[in-house]
Every structure is written in C-alpha cells, then in structure tokens.
Amino acid sequence: MIVNRISVMIGGEAGAGITRSGFLFAKACLRGGLHVFGTNDYQSLIRGGHNFYVARVDAEEIYSQANTIDLLLALNKETVLLHKNGLVLGGGIVYDGEEVSVSDEELGRDDLKLYSVPLKRVVKELEGPLIMRNTVALGAAVSLVDYDLESLSGVMKDVFKPKVAELNIKAAKIGYDYVRDHYAGDFEFQLKRTSSAEKRWMFLTGNEAMGLGAIRAGCKFYAAYPMTPATPLLHFMAPLDRKYGMIVIQVESEIAAINMVAGASFAGVRAMTATSGGGFCLMSEGLGMTGMTETPAVIMLAQRPGPSTGLPTYSGQGDLRFAIHASQGEFPKVVIAPGDVEECFYKTMEAFNLAEKFQIPAILITDKYLVESHGAAELFDQKRIGIDRGPLLTKDEYVGDEEYKRHKFTENGVSPRAMPGMTRAIVRTSADEHDERGYTTDDPQLTTEMFDKRFKKLDALVRELRNYETTKSFGPAKADATILGWGSTKGPIREAMKLLSKEGLNVNYLQIVYLYPFPSADVQGILKSARKTVAVENNKTSQLSSLIREHCLMSVDHTILKYDGRPFGPRELVQKIKRVL
Amino acid sequence: MTTLRDLKTPAKNTWCPGCGNFGILMGFKGALAQLGIERDQVVLVSGIGCHGKIVNYVNVNGFHGIHGRVLPLATGIKLANPNLTVVGFAGDADCYDEGWGHFSHAIRRNIDITLVVHDNMVLGLTTGQTTATSQEGFKTKSTPFGSIPPPLNPMAHALVSNGTFVARGFAGDMRHLTGLITEALKHRGFAFVDVFQPCVTFNYLNTYDWFRERVYKLEEEDHDVTDKGKALEKAFEWGDRIPIGVFYREERPVYRDGLPHVAEMPLVKQKVEDVDITVLMGDFT
Numbered sequence: 036m037i038v039n040r041i042s043v044m045i046g047g048e049a050g051a052g053i054t055r056s057g058f059l060f061a062k063a064c065l066r067g068g069l070h071v072f073g074t075n076d077y078q079s080l081i082r083g084g085h086n087f088y089v090a091r092v093d094a095e096e097i098y099s100q101a102n103t104i105d106l107l108l109a110l111n112k113e114t115v116l117l118h119k120n121g122l123v124l125g126g127g128i129v130y131d132g133e134e135v136s137v138s139d140e141e142l143g144r145d146d147l148k149l150y151s152v153p154l155k156r157v158v159k160e161l162e163g164p165l166i167m168r169n170t171v172a173l174g175a176a177v178s179l180v181d182y183d184l185e186s187l188s189g190v191m192k193d194v195f196k197p198k199v200a201e202l203n204i205k206a207a208k209i210g211y212d213y214v215r216d217h218y219a220g221d222f223e224f225q226l227k228r229t230s231s232a233e234k235r236w237m238f239l240t241g242n243e244a245m246g247l248g249a250i251r252a253g254c255k256f257y258a259a260y261p262m263t264p265a266t267p268l269l270h271f272m273a274p275l276d277r278k279y280g281m282i283v284i285q286v287e288s289e290i291a292a293i294n295m296v297a298g299a300s301f302a303g304v305r306a307m308t309a310t311s312g313g314g315f316c317l318m319s320e321g322l323g324m325t326g327m328t329e330t331p332a333v334i335m336l337a338q339r340p341g342p343s344t345g346l347p348t349y350s351g352q353g354d355l356r357f358a359i360h361a362s363q364g365e366f367p368k369v370v371i372a373p374g375d376v377e378e379c380f381y382k383t384m385e386a387f388n389l390a391e392k393f394q395i396p397a398i399l400i401t402d403k404y405l406v407e408s409h410g411a412a413e414l415f416d417q418k419r420i421g422i423d424r425g426p427l428l429t430k431d432e433y434v435g436d437e438e439y440k441r442h443k444f445t446e447n448g449v450s451p452r453a454m455p456g457m458t459r460a461i462v463r464t465s466a467d468e469h470d471e472r473g474y475t476t477d478d479p480q481l482t483t484e485m486f487d488k489r490f491k492k493l494d495a496l497v498r499e500l501r502n503y504e505t506t507k508s509f510g511p512a513k514a515d516a517t518i519l520g521w522g523s524t525k526g527p528i529r530e531a532m533k534l535l536s537k538e539g540l541n542v543n544y545l546q547i548v549y550l551y552p553f554p555s556a557d558v559q560g561i562l563k564s565a566r567k568t569v570a571v572e573n574n575k576t577s578q579l580s581s582l583i584r585e586h587c588l589m590s591v592d593h594t595i596l597k598y599d600g601r602p603f604g605p606r607e608l609v610q611k612i613k614r615v616l
Numbered sequence: 617m618t619t620l621r622d623l624k625t626p627a628k629n630t631w632c633p634g635c636g637n638f639g640i641l642m643g644f645k646g647a648l649a650q651l652g653i654e655r656d657q658v659v660l661v662s663g664i665g666c667h668g669k670i671v672n673y674v675n676v677n678g679f680h681g682i683h684g685r686v687l688p689l690a691t692g693i694k695l696a697n698p699n700l701t702v703v704g705f706a707g708d709a710d711c712y713d714e715g716w717g718h719f720s721h722a723i724r725r726n727i728d729i730t731l732v733v734h735d736n737m738v739l740g741l742t743t744g745q746t747t748a749t750s751q752e753g754f755k756t757k758s759t760p761f762g763s764i765p766p767p768l769n770p771m772a773h774a775l776v777s778n779g780t781f782v783a784r785g786f787a788g789d790m791r792h793l794t795g796l797i798t799e800a801l802k803h804r805g806f807a808f809v810d811v812f813q814p815c816v817t818f819n820y821l822n823t824y825d826w827f828r829e830r831v832y833k834l835e836e837e838d839h840d841v842t843d844k845g846k847a848l849e850k851a852f853e854w855g856d857r858i859p860i861g862v863f864y865r866e867e868r869p870v871y872r873d874g875l876p877h878v879a880e881m882p883l884v885k886q887k888v889e890d891v892d893i894t895v896l897m898g899d900f901t
Contacts, residue, residue, distance in 0.1 A: 235901045236901060237897060237900035237901050238900060238901075239900045243900065247893055247896060247897065250891055250893055250896065251891055251893045252888075252891075253886075253887070253888030253889065253891055255696075255883040255886050255888070256692070256695065256696060256883055258692070275896070276875075276877065277877040278877075279891060280877060280878060280881060280883070280886040280887075281883075281886075282695050282696075282875060282878060282883060284695070286688065286721070287717055287718060287721040288717055290685065290688070290717070290718075291685075291687075291688040291691075291717075291718055291721070292688075294681065294682075294685040294688035294689045294692065295688045295689070295691055295692035295695070296692060297681075297689060297692060298661075298679070298688065298689040298690060298691060298692020298693040298694075298695075298696065299692040299693065299695060299696040299883065300692075300696075301679055301689075301692070301693060302659075302692070302693045302696035302697045302700070302883075302884055303696065303697065303884045304696040304697075304883045304884055304886075305888060306692070306696075320682055321682065321685065324681060324682050324685075328679070414897050414901075415893075415897060417892070417893065417894070422888055422889045424888065454697070454884060455656075455659050455677035455693070455697070455700060456656065456657060456677075456697055456699060456700050456884070457656065458654075458656055459656060460656060461655065461656060461675060461676065461677055461678075462677045462678075463671065463677060463678040463679075463680075464678070464679055464680070465671065465678075465679075465680035466664075466680055466681055466682050467668075467680055469680075473678065473680075474625070474626075474627050474672050475627070475669065475671075475672050475680065
C-alpha cells in the first residue's frame, strides 16, 4: 500500500476538458491537506489530437511533475497506447470498456490493473454533455484511491455554476460508486486527508500569480494581443478591470500593445503587456523606445520553443539572450526570471517598482511550463513588497524655480517624472536623442551626456539590487556539484536534488533570478567555491553559461540541455546529473 | 489663456523653406489659441519623418515616438488620462505605410483624439521615395520607372472604418485648415484630418499650384456632412477637382463610454497603493 503519493494523468482529445479535470482532482487533494502540482500538455489545435494533464499528489512538498504515472484516466484509446509505458509497475488504467477494448497484448505488459468504467453510458443516462465523461472518471479515480468524494464535490461547487455543478457531482458519485462496487480495495495507491487540511492554500498558474502581482502592484493598464502561452494572463485580467479600476484592452498587434503601454505609462499609469517570443519580436522597437524615452514599462515574455513559430504550445528557454539584447542600441533595463508561482507574484511586484524607480523597461521572462502549470502556494503576503514609484511628481501643479525638464541631469541619472496635465509643467520626450527638455538633438557632447545619464541609472539599479534576492541558493554549502539554473527549471531541479540526496549524493543549486543586470559578484562567489558546475537549461546553446562567461569570466564545467519543448523530469535530470558527477 | 507666443519654442526649425508643414504648424497653433486650451493640458504625439519635428516647435507636452506608431501611443495616453487633449501628427508614410495597421483600429475604436496627417505623397526625410499615397506612375529614387499601384485612399478607408470625423485640408489654405483643426479638436471622438502638404523638395508633381488648381471646398457646395454615402462618393473624387473640408461627421460613443467603471475616475487618478487582493486570492483556495 502506498499512501499519499500518486501521479494521476488524465488524457484525451482536445476539447474534452482535460486540464479542467486534472485541476479539479489536484485541488480536491490540496484541500485535503496534501501537496500538489499540476501540468498540462496540449497541441496547437482546438478539437481532436491528444491532450493530457498530470496531477501529482504527495504528503511532502513537491515542485514539479513526477517521472511516472500511477493512475491513467484514459478518455480514449490513444491515451492508453501513448502512455502505457509511462505507467509504474502495477499502475492502473481507468477506461470505458464499453467503448474501447484494452488487452494485455496491446499493452505489451500484464502488470497493469485495468478498470473499465462505463463513462459514456453514465453521461447518457444523466442526459449530460459528453464532456462530462471526465467527471465520471474523476469520481472513479477518487474511489480507487479511497479518497474523499466530498472534497471533489466541494471543488466542483466552487468552480462550476450551480446547475452544472449539481450534474457533475451526480456523475462523479456514479463513477465513485461503480468503482466501489466493482473494484473496492484493489488499487495499491491510497490518498488520505491529512492534519493540515485546514490550512488555506492556493492552487494557481504562473500566469494567474503574475496577474495577482500586477493588480496588487497597482497596474491600471494592460494591453495585449493573444499569444500562447501568455494569453491566459489577458483572460485573467480582462474580467477584473471593473473591480480594480483598470483598462484591459486587446489590441491589433503586439506593436500596438507596447506603444499603448508606453503611452499610458508616459501619462502616469502603471502599465503592462505580455506575449511570447514572436510578439516580443514585434515589440522590440517599442521596447527600445521605452528605454530611450525613460518610460517605465513591464513586459512579460512567456517563452516557447523557437525559432519562429516553433512548438507553439510547448515550453523552452531560448529567448534569454534575446530578452537581454532586444532592440537596437544600448539602454538600461532589468530582466527577471521567476521560477515558481510564488516568485511569479513577488517578482511582478518588484518589476513594477524597478520600472518606475529607474524609468526603464522591466522584462519578466518565463515560459509555458511555468505560466501554465498549477502550483500550490500559501496566501501571498501583500505587505512584503511595498509600492515604490520613484521620483514621480504627483501634485497637481509643478512648483520649481526653473522650467520642468523631463530628462533633467541628476546624480543617479533618474529625473523627476511629471505626468502630462500637471499645471506649469511641459512634459516632452523623444525617441530621437534629446536634451533635458526633450528637444531633439544631434549634438555630440549632449549625446554623450544623455547616454551617460541613462547608464548612471544602470549603476543605481545595480546598487539597488544589492538589497534584492537576485540569486537563491538551495542545498548544502559544500557539495560535489553545483547546479546553475534560471526560471522554470527550478521545480525539476529541486525534485532531482531530493532524489540525489536519498542516494547519498551531495548537490547544491544556485537559482539566478535577476539575469540583467547580472549578479556577477554573487555568482562568482559561489562558482569559486564550487567543485564542479552544471548548467541546466531548456535551450540548445546554454545561454546562461555564456552569460556567466561574459560577466564572471568563468566557464561552466558541464551543461545539461533539453530543447524538445518538454520540461525536465526529475528522474531524467538525476540520471543526467549523475553522468557528469 | 494660450497665445501664439506661448506656443513658441526655442528649437530651431529645420524644415525646408516653403514646406507645407509650416501651414500645419500654424494651423494647429492657431486652433489651440482660438480654443484657448491650456498648453500644459495638450499632448502632441508625432512619428518619424519631417512631420515628426513638429514636437519641437509647439510648446505643449510631447511624445516623439517611433515610425508608424503615433496612434497606439496617443491611444495609451488618452485612455490613461482622458482630461488631456491628445493630438497625433503623422506623415503619409508614417501613418499609411509603416503604421497602416493601426489606422482603421484607432478609427473604429473612436478613441477621442485628433489625428493630423501631413500628406505630401512622398517620403521627404529619407530623400524622396514613393509612399502609399504617391500617384500612379510617380517617379522617385525607389520607383525610377514610376510607381506601379494606384494610391491608397485614406478618406474612403476612414469612412468605411466608421470614422466619426473625416476631413481633408490643404496646407496652402491656412485659414481653412485652422478652422478644420479647430473643428477636429472640438469633436468628441476620433477626428481625422488628412492635409495636402506639398513637399517643395521631393514632390515635383503635387505642388502648391497643382493643388490650388484642383481643390474646392465642400462647404461651398452644400455638402451634407451627415450623409455617409455622399461622403464616400466625395472620397473617390480625384482628378481635375479634389474636395477639401469636412467629408463626414457623426456623434457616436467613444471607446471610453464602454468603460463605465473609469468614467468618474480616470486611470491616472486611480489609487496604486493598497489595492487589496484578499478576495481574489480566496478564489484560488
């Protein structure tokens, strides 16, 4: 009997409600005091094809999907055939035996437990929509693991409208009873509510956590063009505009989005946009304009594998160098890579502060795996990060001995920022090189001074970041190897560390959260004392290694790279790490 | 009260002597003075090209943006602070070539801004190439054998995009143009003014004289500005007689009217500090 440790996959065609079902199962477990993680895999199509969602549940804290599947809820035969080898020894398959046949011969193994449940018949008898088959399967799964049906019903009541919830609860109950009557006590894996069931946890995606961060940070203008995997952030923000006094606008292109953000920000509003690589390409020129005009902007770049359209619904980390270098010319900016849902929230808040404090673009670089996977987090601490708008002039009237100058030279390069409309202030800026008042210039000396002014802000930003957690260390101080990573690899790396330590292998991990300006001193310090360094990245050329070489003049000993669009599995990572140890 | 003198800037004007841009500059300043809009309540947005320098020549708030992006930039400013008078200036290449993708969208949203297009049917600042409004057969450095396609019709496009104020002026008739810009600034909604603005250096064809011989004023011919069909007909009139003036106007809700939650409290006045997300977080538990 294996208690409180299971990985459940639900799979079927697109449009079958796969992600929703997996989410419901995981959330029902979370409410029972268990730790959960959920991730989805889908193709770029609306109907048909193959989608799946993996809900992992554990008594201990977990950070990523598991390596294997313990229970497969197969809504079609393809799901069985595709994932039969991913199942553990003695794993189970719930399928509709009245619709499809599954035999040991087809599976090529005879250890699996086959649980036929009449998913379609139940739905028909209830006169519900076909999509509800997944709910019957969920009820069956809850019964197989001997978990609490009430938790599942409770989650459905919160997620669905009352009538839909009622029907789904009925369907789940029938699935539950069917398994109890036919397969009671047969399955090895069991889930039990724990004593921490009373604790309130959130279960949310990176996109949702960033949306919460933006709203808490006082973002009032959000403009975007839909692009996977950043689209859900637009979906999250749009219905909240009325409640939080925002304007959320879907525009004609990413070019429009970044320029509108620049306009709103110039007018004095905290503004944000989000996209993926292709859209970020279109934003590049506008991004440079925010740098040149010293207009704060927050841009979320959710990566997927390129080049070009690449794998539009999968994950990758190939845009790091692009994010740092996007747009012509040189200008200060900040590039931040959150690694889990909690960081998605707090780093978004930091991004808004830094953008305004230094009047620069702030880029939050994420990826599909991070922004679309569900992670568990305690309620975010709304007080942890305050609002810092930098030298923003908020009075109605400008009072000063001299004329207001938008790009006034100052000690740290940051000029007091008036909002247009302020009486007695003329706020003028230009994408052309300009003087302190924003008038166009091509004077060589003034050009040099303006460049220096903008780059003084970078020096000031570097000083400011000394008070920030630009890197995070995990594991023992002394280790056989030090893993280096950024962004969403955090989850799989932390899981791999757990497995390695069980095998008596000593590994620590440095997560680099701020990629630009690069935290050279921190990284150098850790690298100097590391026995062996291993960069783990979801790209082909190990862009982090090249940044380390550039900023620390040090080479990374080994790289573990994966660029097939899929996140690292913990076991896969363990094997690859062991190979270089 | 804003006077023409208040609107003067110390910047040295670098337009060619006789450039049609001077007419637009004077027309805009005249309109501001006539309406008495405080200069610190006006935001001028310009793009890239000779026209873009206008940001240096009018002492109001200004954002000199990148090529083709006047409209989204101006839209962002207006949505954030509707109390500002936001006026976009673009060139024909800026708006009808590089920025064409924004034109119909800004119009159909009926964002409450004014757009003045300096339409000289040629690229000036890049020393003379064809643009979207260059005449068929127009020879330039990039079209030595003459421009092949017919020009794009901004007036018709503005009308079919549901424009609520569609007008055309001529930089050679400053008094008329000042009146048009004044009307445009007063219009609640997207006000579009295309301005024939002769380029004295690179457009050998569409000169002041060429326009003077052809333009006539719609208001002098009993044109009904509420008749969209008629306006569209006028938009296609080209050749010996070319109409200027207001083609069409109507009152239609502006984009912001669809956002009642920010009607009383523009974005710039919304509170940034202490936004409580407790309830939102609760939805995820």
